Amino acid sequence: MAGTPVEYIKHHLQNLTYGKLEAGYERFDGSVMNETGWTFARTAQEASDMGFMAVHVDTLGWSIAMGVLFLGLFRFIAKRATTGVPTGLQNMAEISFEFINGLVRDGFHARNPLIAPLSLTIFVWILLMSALDLVPVDFIPWLAQGLGLEYFKIVPTVDPNATFGISIGVFALTIFYSFKIKGVSGFAKELGMNPFNHWALIPVNLILEILVMIVRPFSLALRLFGNIYASEVVFVLIALLPFWAQWALSAPWAIFHLLIIPLQAFIFTMLTIVYLAQAHEEH
């Protein structure tokens, strides 16, 4: 593990990166890549030099694991769903269904069978991914180190790639439904004639509306990322304390996150519903 606190924190915030290094690239230990190839980055510098052609194995792995956990559990419940008195897991699933259904009913007035399951997926998936934040910060990385992995960051939502992946998906759906429901001319009119309903102001409107639209996925992704990232940094800072003093700060902080994590998942879900509802609204 790294020595100084700064190194320790940086180390904790580095993803396990598997990417492409060009031939002739000088590795951290002075060796040179003979030919272009894919490999694990051993330093943060290597990871950033890989550029776009790299994947965060830990982010992808844990997010997919959480997705599979969510879908596996809910599929299991769905198969055994009874119309009689529900028990245990089915109650839990039905509570989340009711919750999401309530949000969708309140915020979304068009008819679209995709929206509710989409919102459920977003909510539970983000909740589970962020909940990994509550696992002690050194626990899993320590195990990974035992397996020879230099970096291991288990919380996918601390990686902007994960949050942007979802928000861009939502953005694409918004654009798709805007075109589908309003048609090209309707959508263009909405962009051009709002908020100032005058032909001379069409360019101003366009700039404003397109800016607003482009900002949405950024705000969605960065809000979630920023919150969970900040909390993770604080967890890492607390982990720098002597082991016998950590609980005094980490326990309250973790308890606080029992509020923050669902809240962030809720905000992401709610905004998704709102954006999609706007895409379905005809003026």
Next chain:
Amino acid sequence: MNINLTLIGQAIAFAVFVWFCVKYVWPPITAAMEARQKKIADGLSAADRASLDLELAQENAAQQMQQAKKEAAALIDQANKRAAQVVEASKDDARQEGEKLLEQARAEIQQERVQAREALRAEVATLAIAGAEKILETSVDAKAHSEMLDKLAAQL
């Protein structure tokens, strides 16, 4: 914190999860919930109907009870009247029977009295003759004086 292919991987994973949820998770659970909702609604309306039925049945029962009470009272009244009649009738019968018996007894007594008187008369006649014989010390010809004796007996 580099933006790289992970983003696309995440977007794909997201799409797949949403697809799976839409197709395999959402429908069965919502179907079960809706079915239960319907069941509960049916149950509640059935309960409402049942309580209404119960009310009606209670009303009905109360009416029938009243009716039955009335009928019973009428029957008892009738029976009492009938019993009084029967008692009255049997009293009459008994009185008549008694009078008849009395009459009969009286008639019998009368008859016996007549018979006794006849017998006595005969006896008296005989005795009178015997007495007269003794008095007269002579034998009276019963045949000769029988006419006179009969006249005497008839006067008794």
